[in-house]
Amino acid sequence: MEILRLRAFTIGDDPASGNPAGVVLDAESLDEAGMLAIAAELGYSETAFLTAITPDAATIRYFSPRAEIGFCGHATIASAVALARRGAAPVVRLATPVGEVPVEATAERATLIAVDERVAALAEPLLDELLAALRLDHADLDPELAPAFVTGANPHPVVFVLPGVLDRLDHDADAVLALQDREGWDGTVPVVHRLAPTAFVSRNPFPRGGIREDPATGSAAAGLGSVLRARSDLAVPATITIDQGAETGHPSRLIVDIPTEGRIRVTGTAG
Structure with a gap:
């Protein structure tokens, strides 16, 4: 398991910009209580937990310090960049609690393709x-x-x-x-x-x-x-x-x- 801290939706080189997010890769060993505990310890608005990671797919869940959230955009962007830095495919299909969300990512930038609303x-x-x-x-x-x-x-x-x-x-x-x-x-x-x-x-x-x-x-x-x-x-x-x-x-x-x-x-x- 690897715990990363990223900022998503940054502006230029401003080190204060962007929404902080936790990204936990290879989180198979964690149950819901463990995920919530890590999210609370990090203290960010959301932390993403990724499992079943392959070069072009992963399962993802999102926890705030208080509760599980159905979907989180900034933690998705952060997760996609983290996967790209690991050598993932240019497009990764994320199985989220609200449906499949494809993401396109490089080591610095990502695009999520939102579910229909x-x-x-x-x-x-x-x-x-x-x-x-x-x-x-x-x-x-x-x-x-x-x-x-x-x-x-x-x-x-x-x-x-x-x-x-x-x-x-x-x-x-x-x-x-x-x-x-x-x-x-x-x-x-x-x-x-x-x-x-x-x-x-x-x-x-x-x-x-x-x-x-x-x-x-x-x-x-x-x-x-x-x-x-x-x-x-x-x-x-x-x-x-x-x-x-x-x-x-x-x-x-x-x-x-x-x-x-x-x-x-x-x-x-x-x-």
Whole structure:
């Protein structure tokens, strides 16, 4: 077994950039309790555990310090880079808890090909509860981009806000966690502002993972791409960028390719 520490969705040579992730290779000897213990010891938002590794395939599970998570984008990027550095094939098929996720990787960069996701409206009573937990109100919402709910990988809401709202976001972590646990939401709760048609900035509360805020979230990035395509809020095919994590001290950048149809691709560098 080999335990690695990487940063995914880095920006240039900035040593503080990117979301830290644990990657545990050849984790066959670990049961769930052992995986959770290592994830808690590392203390990152997620740690990936890989088993049954071959040159072009592996099985992967994701654990936060608090619980197992269905899918984690930044730990997938980190894992793909770790496998590439080990001499893996250019494309590796990862068997994840939410389905097969192919990844293309080099020793510094990776692209995950996300599972298909479905997009629906966020019910008004639930939206009211979520806004209260985020310490926001309806006046903070972007009137041109309606809140949405995404399922397929990690089920989660997406909330679009006006300029300046992200700067003062101060969510009630206990209230957000209670909603996540009650509703079965996994991963983060992305709060997003559109800077330009293809440029976005996001903050992602993550109490379910045992941390206040996640610096970079590949699963939520794929979800955002699905929302924009499903709602026709973007002319596709298109490539968008998402900046995230500055408030945590780990500025990060995610690149999302949104085809007219088919799977969305999320790309980032790692180190």
